[in-house]
Amino acid sequence: MxxxxxxxxxxxxxxxxxxxxxxxxxxxxxxxxxxxxxxxxxxxxxxxxxxxxxxxxxxxxxxxxxxxxxxxxxxxxxxxxxxxxxxxxxxxxxxxxxxxxxxxxxxxxxLQEKREVFTIEDMMFFKLIADEKARARRDFVGRELGIGYANGNQFLSRLNNFDISKEELTKAVDKANKEI
Incomplete structure (x- = not known):
């Protein structure tokens, strides 16, 4: 329940x-x-x-x-x-x-307070933007992390506002790269 x-x-x-x-x-x-x-x-x-x-x-x-x-x-x-x-x-x-x-x-x-753990550079590093498979990767990673699909800016905001750690993101992106 x-x-x-x-x-x-x-x-x-x-x-x-x-x-x-x-x-x-x-x-x-x-x-x-x-x-x-x-x-x-x-x-x-x-x-x-x-x-x-x-x-x-x-x-x-x-x-x-x-x-x-x-x-x-x-x-x-x-x-x-x-x-x-x-x-x-x-x-x-x-x-x-x-x-x-x-x-x-x-x-x-x-989170209530503004948090900026992730940057646009991180989004590019993890190929969540500016990559031909970025959209599919964000969809997969969003499902893995439970934050849903979003465009690049919204996705970055969710990563920061939903207390996602670098380790969680790295794991989800690694899994996405193996499956996409």
Whole structure:
């Protein structure tokens, strides 16, 4: 059972999470996040902790930002677009139970203070940008680290904000280089 309350976008996501793991789940109902839902999430955060688990698309990221702005200290679980796509539809509800479980177990908490362990030079060194396989490498590494896929700038920000160590990144990149 997952200790924290999992926050998802809709009913289908609730069903998918419950198929994968025993957990308390709150559905925000898409962009219609009202003050009642935010209060519910704040209370859940106070009592048990919260994991935000939205779809790997623009709308999912926007919802994630809305919640994060209003509720501090939440954890973030992510799946890649590849793991959440079915018949052209992208969403948590399309992910396999083992993918959902892995994402929830790898949930990361954003740090409050600004941290700059990684630089643009590191991104180039690890071939996460400015390389023909950079996109595939970021996708693979994002799944390994539980921070999801992002463009180069967002990926750098996630590496720094999710308390990823150089050792963790090196291991994930080495694994990606063997498989890509």
């Amino acid at each position: 997952i200790k924290e309350v999992v926050v998802v976008e809709g009913r289908d996501d609730v069903s998918a999470v419950k198929r994968a793991v025993e957990a308390e789940v709150i559905a925000v109902g898409g962009f219609g996040i009202n003050s009642k839902v935010i209060e519910k999430i704040k209370e859940a955060q106070k009592r048990k902790g919260v994991i935000i688990f939205t779809d790997p698309d623009f709308a999912g990221e926007k919802i994630r930002k809305i919640i994060t702005k209003r509720v501090s200290g939440v954890k973030h679980a992510r799946i890649s677009q590849k793991d959440g796509i079915k018949d052209g539809d992208i969403g948590v509800e399309n992910a396999a139970p083992e993918v959902i479980l892995k994402a929830l177990l790898k949930a990361k908490c954003e």
